[in-house]
Amino acid sequence: MKIPKAIQRGDSWRICVNFQNKRHTSTHDTEKEAKEWAARKILELKDASKSSKDEIPQHTYLEAIEYYLKNVTPKKKGARWETLRFRKLIRDNPQLVSKNLLDLKSFDFVKYRDSRIKYVTATTVSREMELLSAVLYCCIRELGWLSASPMTLVARPKLPPPRNRRAYDHEIAAILEACSYKEGAPVYTKSQEVGWSVLFALETAMRMGEITSMTWDNVYIDKMYVHLPDTKNGLTRNIPLSEKAEQLLLQIKGANSPRVLSIESDSLSTLFRKYRNRCEIDDLRFHDLRHEATTRMAQIIQNPADLSKITGHTDINILVNTYYNPTPTEVALRLRKGGVK
Structure with missing residues (x-):
């Protein structure tokens, strides 16, 4: 049929x-x-x-x-x-x-x-x-234990609008200070790895698990990208490196082997919440850094298809409606910079 x-x-x-x-x-x-x-x-x-x-x-x-x-x-x-x-x-x-x-x-x-x-x-x-x-x-x-699902016609709860929390510069600065992380300085402790991960997430839009599972054999600094062989949706992905992302990798190179970081995802999540709470920052999640990074990248990479290659979104609508959250002021500045009368 x-x-x-x-x-x-x-x-x-x-x-x-x-x-x-x-x-x-x-x-x-x-x-x-x-x-x-x-x-x-x-x-x-x-x-x-x-x-x-x-x-x-x-x-x-x-x-x-x-x-x-x-x-x-x-x-x-x-x-x-x-x-x-x-x-x-x-x-x-x-x-x-x-x-x-x-x-x-x-x-x-x-x-x-x-x-x-x-x-x-x-x-x-x-x-x-x-x-x-x-x-x-x-x-x-x-x-073969059932012929039909009793849930077929059961409605799901109405979902709230997509989360659009941005990460602000003063919040990032406070968390880095709480982690005892200083840009350019050697990274020795797991607390400092948290600070490093925050900045790397903002530069790459990578997920927490993708950052903590990075290995040096998939880092190609000379070619300016990081290869992710196994992502959330099961696809491989290449992350282009900004100058700052490259500097962050050079800063930590040699600290751990074969992984870039020694910290695991669970520990990173726990410590991030610890330092966030110490700074009295309300309702900021590590995953919000991915939102922030995507929104920042969209100011430069304005083709959604190109941006999706970096973030790994297979649905452009989700990328645009959920992860791209510019403020009205940011949009206005882009209009003025572009010479729109």
Whole structure:
């Protein structure tokens, strides 16, 4: 059965699946999302027509989660985070996970969503629901323990606008002082490595894990770039080096081997928060340095496609709408510099 054509209506896309003389329709923000929904729906409807409840083996949701943890989670980059999240879900929701998969209803997940949203952010709830849903689809596609997902029609919480926190010069200066880091001076301690990492992130827009995992055999100072063989989205990436980024690498060269830094991501994250709090800086995260760096780069590299090659974003819209956050004053100065009358 072919995936039907999505029809655009205004700002949304509507798609209809006809199966056994029944129509199933859905509306989405993009054509891609509409087609993905249709593909999932066709699989669900086909499986449901082939199987009856009595033909499917009886398994609990907990069994399914444990299978997923053992066979799927370890293959992911965020395996540690996902494992911790699943363990907490199991611990905090015994009634849900103890249910037989065939007895799960949409309301079980509506109840979970509405209860959880009282204590954590909508983003957190949405991520947890994605995990719960992934387990169910594993049961459908790989195990044959389900014919359809009870979460298909359960709405996710409405997400807040993208974070647009900028890092200001006085905040950076305060954190560097708290780290006992001085530009150009030798880097001996992990605290000083934190300061070094802050400046390198601002120059390269690299993620924390990418910075801490850098090795010297992937640093090409003579060719003015750093090669990242394994990034968050699974793609390789080359980071061009500004003059300051090159100076930072030369400053620390020889301090550690084979890695550029000795500090691990967890320690860097912990120490960054420690010095940020000591400086009484409100709501600044290390990842915000990536936002700041991207916004600064966009003043120079104005082609989003070129900028995405540096930051590693495969979706230009996310790059523009989430990571590029110029102030009105910065835009005004660019207009004046460009001679706009």
